[in-house]
Amino acid sequence: MQSPAESRPTAFARGADLLEHIDYRLAQTREEKEEIYNLRYRAYLREGAVKESPAQRVTDQYDDLPNSWTFGVYLHGELYSSVRISLLTSEWRQSCSAEAFGEILFPLLDQGKVIVDPARFVADPDKVRRLPELPYVTLRLAYMACEYFNADLGLAIVRAEHQAFYRRVFLHETIAEPRMFPGLLKPVGLMAADFPRLKEKVFERYPMMRSTAFERRMLFDRPGYAQVRTEVPAGFMVASNEVTSIVPQT
Secondary structure (H helix, E strand, O other): OOOOOOOOOOHHHHHHHHHHHEEEEEOOOHHHHHHHHHHHHHHHHHOOOOOOOOOOOOOOOOOOOOOEEEEEEEEOOEEEEEEEEEEEOOOOOOOHHHHHOHHHHHHHHHOOOOEEEEEEEEEOOOOHHHOOOHHHHHHHHHHHHHHHOOOOEEEEEEOHHHHHHHHHHOOOEEEEEEEOOOOOOOOEEEEEEEHHHHHHHHHHHOHHHOOOHHHHHHHHOOOOOOOEEEOOOOOOOOOOOOEEEOOOOO
């Protein structure tokens, strides 16, 4: 939920070159998860968002759900940042934003909307100043998820002082004013963007946010989610512009 610093004009240009050295890793082993939980704690503590804790870790009930993907962003083998991507559908309704803003999101899910909810966005407080492109490289995962799942909405759960950044760079609009969230000391608000309508405008302004179908599939393909709209594989013909994947849950 940490927000990036204000953008710099060169960040996106250099970010495109940086992508050649970035490794997006889905946290799967206990060691990978614990490293990310510790990073969350250090980042949140630095900005006064959590209290000191002997455990020095931040995790919650959403980290291991079938509709959540927790990624580490690595540069030269070192963990620099992390974000968790949650997929919300009429079947899957659990995420940070759904808990805090259910009265807004649940009616949309009842209508069959597909929503991508990025949360727990953190950057290493000792490294982010040396790499101003890091927030954009990290949030690129949310755009890849929106594209892969043919999302109707992309969310951002952020503090009031950071909303101008999301509005300017990612064209988000505020749909709920800040409120307190369990486990955090500062209130967060909810922002959203109409992904189908705005994605090309964002991609034109910031080409580094684009991705390939192969890259998206390697990151997000997973058995166990039910009736989710996903990209059509190359050579696969359907009557509409989407395909529904129905996979037995495990």
